[in-house]
Amino acid sequence: MPELPEVETVCRALEKCLPNEQIVEVKVRNPQLRNLIDEEELQSACKDKTILSLRRRAKYIIAELSDSTALLLHLGMTGKFRVVDQGEAFKKHEHVCFELKSGKSWRYEDPRRFGIVKHVALPAPGATPDCLDHMGPEPLLYSFTGSYLKQFTKAKTKPIKNMIMDNNCVVGVGNIYASEALFRSGISPLKPAGTLSLPACKKLVMKIQEVLKEAIEAGGTTISDFATPDGNEGYFFRELAVYGRNDEPCLTCGTHITKKTLAGRSTFYCTKCQKG
Ligand SMILES: [Zn+2]
Known part of the structure; x- marks a missing residue:
């Protein structure tokens, strides 16, 4: 998708x-x-x-x-x-x-x-x-900050992964990018959203922006062919650390990546690296 x-x-x-x-x-x-x-x-x-x-x-x-x-x-x-x-x-x-x-x-x-x-x-x-009109901020714009995320998730008990995939909180963070950003932040996808500290929120926002920007940059390389009849429409190979890698070793610590279903979506994470 x-x-x-x-x-x-x-x-x-x-x-x-x-x-x-x-x-x-x-x-x-x-x-x-x-x-x-x-x-x-x-x-x-x-x-x-x-x-x-x-x-x-x-x-x-x-x-x-x-x-x-x-x-x-x-x-x-x-x-x-x-x-x-x-x-x-x-x-x-x-x-x-x-x-x-x-x-x-x-x-x-x-x-x-x-x-x-x-x-x-x-x-x-x-x-x-x-x-x-009803949608949350764009993830790559200045309005999406750690303080905003802290404020939005205040007292919320839903897992943080569900929160960052909720369009009312922030738009356009799909399953793959949510999983990857949480891995890079060292935060468990299951952690109740309201329990994240402000520094953790800041880090997560930074990592969400980082993975999205990297993906856009990678996608950008295929653009020049776009207008040709058999042109590439902008999909690209992604280098993923956790998504789709269940039972494979974590790239950082070697622990087998865990797969869980969260709000109906496959969720991949490392139980050792993502304790935050
Ligand atoms: Zn790990």
């Missing part, structure tokens, strides 16, 4: 090829994504509009159009974008296609169809759509 670094990478890649493109036609080949697309409505909302910019909020991509509206996009479990020439044959699961005035075709592919392609109003140019 694409997590924040992948979405950021995809967004940056789209940002290189879509701004100033004008949408001339919308083709919906299968309207049933997580939302049900009304082709006529989407067509009339987007036709002749210019794509001004692309930005990310949580795991959503906001493609702002020239009339203070936007396409709100989510990759779900298996969503991918590609920008190809209009003559290019459609792939089986390319469900939505925006034909551009330049002769390019911006396509959304999604075999499992958990993604979202939706037209929304923006409260003002450059703003975030109202439907994303």
Whole structure:
């Protein structure tokens, strides 16, 4: 499932090829994504509009159009974008296609169809759509600090891992990155959130930012191919210390990595290194 670094990478890649493109036609080949697309409505909302910019909020991509509206996009479990020439044959699961005035075709592919392609109003140019208002801070922005995390988790008994994966606390920290950041912080994923000290909160915030930045940087190396027909959409090989490594030796101490299910999600950690 694409997590924040992948979405950021995809967004940056789209940002290189879509701004100033004008949408001339919308083709919906299968309207049933997580939302049900009304082709006529989407067509009339987007036709002749210019794509001004692309930005990310949580795991959503906001493609702002020239009339203070936007396409709100989510990759779900298996969503991918590609920008190809209009003559290019459609792939089986390319469900939505925006034909551009330049002769390019911006396509959304999604075999499992958990993604979202939706037209929304923006409260003002450059703003975030109202439907994303309730979300917590972006993990890579200044508003996400150790003091914020300490304040937010105060008196909370939920395990810290569940807390940092909760969009109300901070957005876009998925299972893999939560596990890796907790390992690097030496904090057990099971620790009740409210019992973390301020220094521990500071360290955890730093490590969350570190793993996300590393992942974005690694993803960034694949961007240049993005606009080609068989382009890479921004996924990358990840070097993981704990995630998916149950029963393998810890890279630091050699103890076998433990796997537990926490809030329905696989959780991997080292019982010796993560005692904090
Ligand atoms: Zn260890």
